[in-house]
Amino acid sequence: xxxxxxxxxxxxxxxxxxxxxxxxxxxxxxxxxxxxxxxxxxxxxxxxxxxxxxxxxxxxxxxxxxxxxxxxxxxxxxxxxxxxxxxxxxxxxxxxxxxxxxxxxxxxxxxxxxxxxxxxxxxxxxxxxxxxxxxxxxxxxxxxxxxxxxxxxxxxxxxxxxxxxxxxxxxxxxxxxxxxxxxxxxxxxxxxxxxxxxxxxxxxxxxxxxxxxxxxxxxxxxxxxxxx
Numbered sequence: 582x583x584x585x586x587x588x589x590x591x592x593x594x595x596x597x598x599x600x601x602x603x604x605x606x607x608x609x610x611x612x613x614x615x616x617x618x619x620x621x622x623x624x625x626x627x628x629x630x631x632x633x634x635x636x637x638x639x640x641x642x643x644x645x646x647x648x649x650x651x652x653x654x655x656x657x658x659x660x661x662x663x664x665x666x667x668x669x670x671x672x673x674x675x676x677x678x679x680x681x682x683x684x685x686x687x688x689x690x691x692x693x694x695x696x697x698x699x700x701x702x703x704x705x706x707x708x709x710x711x712x713x714x715x716x717x718x719x720x721x722x723x724x725x726x727x728x729x730x731x732x733x734x735x736x737x738x739x740x741x742x743x744x745x746x747x748x749x750x751x752x753x754x755x756x757x758x759x760x761x762x763x764x765x766x767x768x769x770x771x772x773x774x775x776x777x778x779x780x781x782x783x784x785x786x787x788x789x790x791x792x793x794x795x796x797x798x799x800x801x802x803x804x805x806x807x808x809x
Contacts, residue, residue: 583694584621584654584804585628585795587744587772588661589613590635593644597635603776605798612802617652620804625654626691627804630772630795631661631700631744642666643676650678655691659684659698661744661772686727690736694808697728698742701757701771704749722756729764738808739764743771746794748783762788768807772796 590599591610599606621627633649636642642664649656658681660667667673673683682689688697702718703710725741732739747757747769761769770793774782782794795805 582622582806583626583628583691583740583808585630585742585770585793585807586613586617586797586800586802586804587630587770587795588632588775588797589629589645589649590632590663590797591645591648592635593648594636594641603798609797609802613797614648614652616803621652621654623653626696627652627654627656628696628740628742628770628795628807629656629658630698630742630770631659632663632772633658633661634666635663636666639666639668639672639676646676646678646681650680652680654680656681657684657689657696657698657742658682659742659744660700662700684728684742686724686731688728688731690733693737694740695732695736695738696740696742697725697732698740699724699728701725701743701745701747703745704755706749706751718756722760725757725760726764729760729766732764738768739766740807741766741769741790743769745773746771746781746783747792748781750781752781752783754787758788758790761790766790768793770795770807772799774799
């Protein structure tokens with residue numbers, strides 16, 4: 582089975598308590614690990630679309646990544662806006678984490694399912710969207726293209742992992758959706774939205790793609806089943 586859960590916001594150092602964002606975040610790490618262990622088997626796949634650890638450097642994030650590595654299942658991770666520790670594929674591979682695959686301009690195939698992804702970026706209709714934002718937005722579009730290009734053409738199902746929701750503030754689809762449609766993506770998961778942001782969640786079939794929000798607090802810190 583394939584599950585997904587985003588925005589783990591782990592902090593091995595215990596210096597960044599998440600309960601300042603609401604009572605639902607009290608002991609959120611314990612909730613995630615308990616639910617994960619009760620639900621996930623070693624043969625399952627778990628998609629983690631960003632905001633994995635509050636660490637600022639890779640060596641600091643290793644403790645959190647190691648905890649994830651020790652959980653059941655194969656984990657596929659893409660970058661979130663708070664993953665400042667993230668480095669290039671070579672550095673990430675050198676961590677030698679047995680059950681974690683980091684996607685960056687790359688993809689992963691599980692049976693008949695191809696999985697690609699990237700971080701994404703804020704929508705272009707945000708009030709203070711700048712030239713710098715436009716450059717990042719276009720760069721992330723290209724990274725998604727490279728990732729989807731690398732998926733085996735013979736797979737039956739394509740999943741795209743994004744951290745940012747691929748929708749404008751008015752809930753219309755943005756360029757990421759158009760690109761996914763071009764590549765015949767079947768399912769897109771995303772996170773990033775918390776608290777009042779849940780009002781902007783879209784979980785419909787849009788342009789032939791089924792969308793799921795998997796922010797950990799949105800799914801009550803329980804990994805969400807995406808494919809049987």
